Amino acid sequence: MRLFTLPAPYPDELGYSVIARYLAQWQYSQNDKLLHDLLGPSKAGVDPTTPPHLSRLAKSLGFAGARSFAARHTLLPYYLAFVPAMDRRRALRALLSDDTAVASKVARTLVYRCAEPDTFRFCADCMRRDLVVYGETYWHRAHQLPGVLRCARHRTLFRDSRVPFRSERPNEYWAATWEALMPSRTKRLAPQMSGALAELVATRSLSLLSTGFARDECTSWLQYRLILRQLGYVDATGRLNASRFEEDLLTYFAANDCQPQRFGLDRWWLQITRRSSVQYHVPVQHLLLQAFIANRQIAVPEQMSLAHETDG
């Protein structure tokens, strides 16, 4: 029999964090029994991207459906943002199903290339605000996105909590307590790009997270080819001038103190525009490439680049 009910989730709180706060009331010692009663048996480690038994958790928290819970309290809207619509629907069905083995397999596939954080991150300004408004703090979704290092709301660099993001052990959850997050125990992250670019990536990532699962992002190599053609990097026969594209792209990132190779393998900026790479779905790569494109669209207006084409 449960004595406590789950606490109501805070805005942008990870589902993981709701469970962690619930367990903190029981001082962790009873994790296995409490979670078995609440969510059912769990043998796998804990993945904060997608809490296990999503539909049972959503129901326990009074949500009408697992989909609306997942849209507000998991990282799935971000990870699924650049997955083509049909694959996204299929993945979402699997993730929200009661088959936890299938759901965790799909979740692993989604984060596979994304270099998720090793430890939970937090914004010191958001934490102070949480303490004033709610009397406690919690793990925010927007602070755990790969490639996002500063708060889109406060513009401050995140701090590393040193609390492991994933646990190999089932039912092991860590709450974002003040003791865990105090400045003497945590470290500010090193910036990996200029403030302006970091802010752009953070703002766009937050927008991906906030708009749920129905969206129309640029997801295919063909769409990128069309845009690059407007910018003069692709000729009338469809051939990409890879060396000029790469030179301009690397110049742009160097000017922004950013090493794009940190965000993927094998010159990903070329792979993402090639037919063979339909499975490339890493959000931060799309966001960086789109930042470069937006910058070129200002520098090279469409009219000018189209004037060089012969087939109109």
Ligand SMILES: [Zn+2]
């Ligand atoms: Zn903040």
